[in-house]
Amino acid sequence: MFGKGVHGEEGEVTALHGNRATVRIEAGKGCERCRLCIPISDTEMIVEASYSRRIDIGDHVVLGFRPGIIVQSAFILYLIPLVSLILGYYAGKFLFRPWIIPGKEELFPALTSLVFLFVSFVPIRLYDRMKEKDKRFRVYIKEPK
Numbered sequence: 001m002f003g004k005g006v007h008g009e010e011g012e013v014t015a016l017h018g019n020r021a022t023v024r025i026e027a028g029k030g031c032e033r034c035r036l037c038i039p040i041s042d043t044e045m046i047v048e049a050s051y052s053r054r055i056d057i058g059d060h061v062v063l064g065f066r067p068g069i070i071v072q073s074a075f076i077l078y079l080i081p082l083v084s085l086i087l088g089y090y091a092g093k094f095l096f097r098p099w100i101i102p103g104k105e106e107l108f109p110a111l112t113s114l115v116f117l118f119v120s121f122v123p124i125r126l127y128d129r130m131k132e133k134d135k136r137f138r139v140y141i142k143e144p145k
Contacts, residue, residue, distance in 0.1 A: 011047070012060055012061075021051050025037065055144055084116040087113075088112045089109045089116075092110070
């Protein structure tokens with residue numbers, strides 16, 4: 001979506017509801033990974049954006065997204081599972097030491113690390129739901145064009 005950088009994507013307002021606007025934009029190179037937008041065709045996407053200035057349907061606008069939020073989200077999404085995987089391995093090595101099967105010393109640590117990995121997605125999902133309501137985590141309309 002934000003191929004020109006985090007800020008500066010341009011689009012057209014197609015609908016207004018409350019303090020949110022639906023904006024149609026052209027799909028860029030990074031669109032398949034972002035998931036902030038909803039694809040409506042191979043070349044166009046729509047995104048929900050908050051606004052504070054007066055805009056009307058048909059207006060061309062410039063969108064923005066706070067860059068620090070992307071870094072924070074990436075940190076949570078990638079680091080928590082990695083740390084959980086490593087902690088799970090060492091917890092399995094320690095907890096299941098009495099039950100180690102000769103020749104399969106890594107079985108319990110590997111299984112425990114996978115359990116820790118899957119469990120780590122629960123707080124991430126809860127965090128995601130909590131931040132859906134946070135206005136700082138949304139796309140916003142910087143300015144009418």
